[in-house]
Amino acid sequence: MKDPRAAGAADAQPDAAATSTAAVAADAAAETSRHIDHLSSAIDRLHRLLRRSAWRDCTESRFERLFCALGLLSRRNFTMKRLIAALQNRTAPVSADDVVQGMGNLGFRGGRIAGPVDTLATKRLPVLATAADGSAFVVFDHAGERYSIDGAGRIRRFRDDPPTADRLSLWSFSLDTETHPVSKAWRGHTGHSWFRAILTKFSKVGTALVLLSLALALAGVMLPLFTIQIYAQVISLGSLAPLPDLIAGMALVIALEIALLLYRVRVLAWIAARLDYLASVASFARILRIRPALSERAAVTDQAARVRSFESVRSFISGPLFGAILDVPGSLVSIAAIAIIGGWLALVPIAGVFAHLAFYVLLARQMRIASSVAAEETTEMQRLAIETFEKRQAIREAGLQHRWSDRVIRRARREQRAQFLQRMIGGLGESGSTFIMTATSMALLAFGTVLSWGGALGAGGLLAVTILGFRALAPYHVLCLSAQRITQLTNSVRQFNTLMDIPAEEEEKREYTELRRVEGAVSFLNTGFRGADTRPVFVGLEMEIVPGEIIGITGANGAGKTTLLKLIMGMADLSLGAVQIDGVDTRQLRFADLRARISYVPQYPKLFAGTLRENLLFADPLADDAKINKILRVVGLEDEIGALRGGIDHVIGDRPFGSSAFAFRFAFAQALMIDSRLILVDEIPNGVIDEGVGDLIRALVERARGERTVMFVSHRSDLLSMADRLVALRYGKIPVVNTPTTLIGRAA
Known part of the structure; x- marks a missing residue:
């Protein structure tokens, strides 16, 4: 006779299995719901940020949210600067062609594909679908289920709400650069230039x-x-x-x-x-x-x-x-x-x-x-012409007009013969x-x-x-x-x-270390640099800079002061040793991302054609008017820019704008827009320092002391004395690192 308890247990097993399956299904559905809600919120947040910056001057378009969706669904960690640069500042509404071009600017290979959306291979997703009536949506896959995102950012299950348009144009985007006809990897297989x-x-x-x-x-x-x-x-x-x-x-x-x-x-x-x-x-x-x-x-x-x-x-x-x-x-x-x-x-x-x-x-x-021969002679003649324009003042001052004219005539004769x-x-x-x-x-x-x-x-x-x-x-x-x-x-x-065929700075297949934020620690490990003539400019620099330290850099012309700052940003190639940022070798970082996280004031600041606002937004595309006005007040340009026609939206051309002091103050404003914990300031002319920029540097150093690392280049003892330590560069020799009191006293 069968045991009733055993029979009851046997009957309960299918019920337990069904309960377990239902629980798993419920968990999967809950996870999918959370994922969809998170994606929808992310699309809205990204859209608001882009509307506040790059798209603030154009009429809102349904394709804006679709571009945001494609960028997020690509699963690539794009910076906000990269996303904004992909479509630039616009005045016309974003169109389907703009979305395709924007994805191309992000590095994706776009192509038209054929076939019904519901039968496309999963590897083709996400896709951008546009219809003749102007409607558009993005289709993506999650956990084996297909969803669509419309121009308002609404996400629906695709099979519950299929498209009503008869003919759709479909765009698929791929990062598979190895099979792209012009990629270096594929050309290596085909042997094509x-x-x-x-x-x-x-x-x-x-x-x-x-x-x-x-x-x-x-x-x-x-x-x-x-x-x-x-x-x-x-x-x-x-x-x-x-x-x-x-x-x-x-x-x-x-x-x-x-x-x-x-x-x-x-x-x-x-x-x-x-x-x-x-x-x-x-x-x-x-x-x-x-x-x-x-x-x-x-x-x-x-x-x-x-x-x-x-x-x-x-x-x-x-x-x-x-x-x-x-x-x-x-x-x-x-x-x-x-x-x-x-x-x-x-x-x-x-x-x-x-x-x-x-x-x-x-x-x-x-x-x-x-x-x-003719091309070589023409190039040399062009170089001589540029050199003549660049050195025309020095030629007059040295009384070399006749000799220089003879040189030009000889070069012109050679060019004409060729x-x-x-x-x-x-x-x-x-x-x-x-x-x-x-x-x-x-x-x-x-x-x-x-x-x-x-x-x-x-x-x-x-x-x-x-x-x-x-x-x-x-x-x-x-x-x-x-x-x-x-x-x-x-x-x-x-x-x-x-x-x-010249190698790019960022290699396609290489893995890089992600640097979320620069804390300000800089290490020079037996660092050296050779010039174009292979002679060493400086060698054997050993130095550990802690966050919040103020470092002055000095030395004779050509000793490598600007080069030292460029080595930190990857703008110059290391010849010896290594440079580390927060304990990471700079060669393991994406230099473009590193530069975007460092506040830098160049030796020769320049403004791009456009508005003053646009020149500031290069540093921080998401900055609002409050932040811009605060920084202009700090650098002493609030009143001067406010007096211009259009104020911060004043349009400048390709020609130099403003005085040298204005250019350097504006460069400081651009640097402060980044809000970095590492600030690099290249050498500033004495005349500009005496026009009030020196007071700006002193105020910057005092505010940054203990909180931000500042490295600045100068010959002036009044500025160098503010540093915690000095680096004295000597051409072809090991730099001297010591306190300002010791080095300035020794020089005196």
Whole structure:
């Protein structure tokens, strides 16, 4: 007989399992609800912050919250500065295109995808969906369930509230840089240069251009065929009856060829503009992302030449040379037509093509050498011109005008000789190519006449062969005429690829230590720096700076005072030892994030074009008017800026604004906006210090003592005496670290 207690226990087991499953489901539902509520609150908070800063001057748009949602769902720890910079300060409402561009500025690769939203693979989410009626939403996945976020920030379960729009445009965003065509990792697999990789984006357009050029080639062959028919049916038979139909057919072919040419011109103009945009954005981004020590070492002319190098590519694509290259299929079709009409007569244009190619090979080698010499001489002339403008006052004071003029004249002569050689080779190419084309045309006409006398070729066929011969040789004739342009193009592409291959300051795959806040502890461990000539500027600096300490830096010109501050911020490359911030080696940190957390007053402060408010908000994009006014009061600029037209919203241009004292006070305001516990102040001219900026420095040091670390550069004993310790830099030697009393007394 079965035990009733055992039977009861057995009956209770399914109930317990069901209860346990229900509890797990309830916990999962509660966790999901908390996650959704947290996401909704985060979207609202981020939206309010962005509306208060970057978007305060534009009409609110539904896409603002969608951008916030995408930024949060990306699970990337973006700083507020990065999010604000992604869409910049705006006056027009945020659109779907702005969201896509903003995600691209955050480093995401955006692309259109097809398919119903509910069947998309989870790895594709989140996606931005837009409809023709203007509605938009973001779809994301959480715990296997899909949710949608609308423009008001409302989050719903997707299956409970599916979209009503029939056709949706979907955008997916990915950080998978390893498979991006222009990424360094992917180019390492394909062996492509940056320019070659970017051209893969235009593969479909390139195929369309080839087909378009083939259509033009066929249209071009039809006109000579109509010529043969006119000779055969009108002139030979003496009948005008077929002439109207033939003329109508020729008119249709001409109209078709014109339409195809105009369409090809539009496509080429679009490709040139698109490539120019992509290359310009990429080149500026690369220049800004390479190590400052490397970019500052290059001359201004070299930097400008790199940016302008893509102009020759743009003019090449939209110019006649690229059109001639696209006409090469037409050349082959023309030669084939000559072979059909005149048989062996096709050997004549084939010989002309090979003669053009052989001549171009010889010409290109000489042009490469001449172009290299001319480019070098032009660069040197530009450097001399810039140096002349920079040193014109010193040249006058030293009475060196005649000697300097002689130097300019010698350099100008060398440049003109190089330019003359380059132009002479270009003229030789034009003359030689014209001779080859004329000789080939005469040979084609002569051999065609022989065939015509023999009855193998009619008069119409002879005229058609002559026209086709010109079409067959035209692309190669343009090739020889453009030898100089092609050499410049090759050099520009090579120079551009070199720029894009320079390593960025922040490596893509490297793991960095996150630094939430700078507390002010700085350590120099056997730190040394070598100049561009490899000679040591200073070596063996050993120093532990505790938070709240005041450090003065002094030394002769060129001893490395500014460099020492740059080493802390990663603006210069360490040669020896290490620099630590709060116990972390600076090389383990993202330098951009580190600089954003350090208050820095440069030696040569500059203002950007825009408003004074915008220049302050670079340091703290979320600052309100109360904080701005408080800091302006601290640096002594509240009344001066208030007297300007527009006050803090006064617009300044590219030219220098205000006095030197104003520039330094404003630089202090920018530094204080960061509210950092580490303040770096580079050397300030004595004249500016005497205009009241010295009192500002003294007040800053006294307020910061014991709370914030201050490191400042100066030669003045009245300022250096405020420091807790001094660092006396000596060129090529170990710096001396001691108290102000000891070092100043020793110097006295």
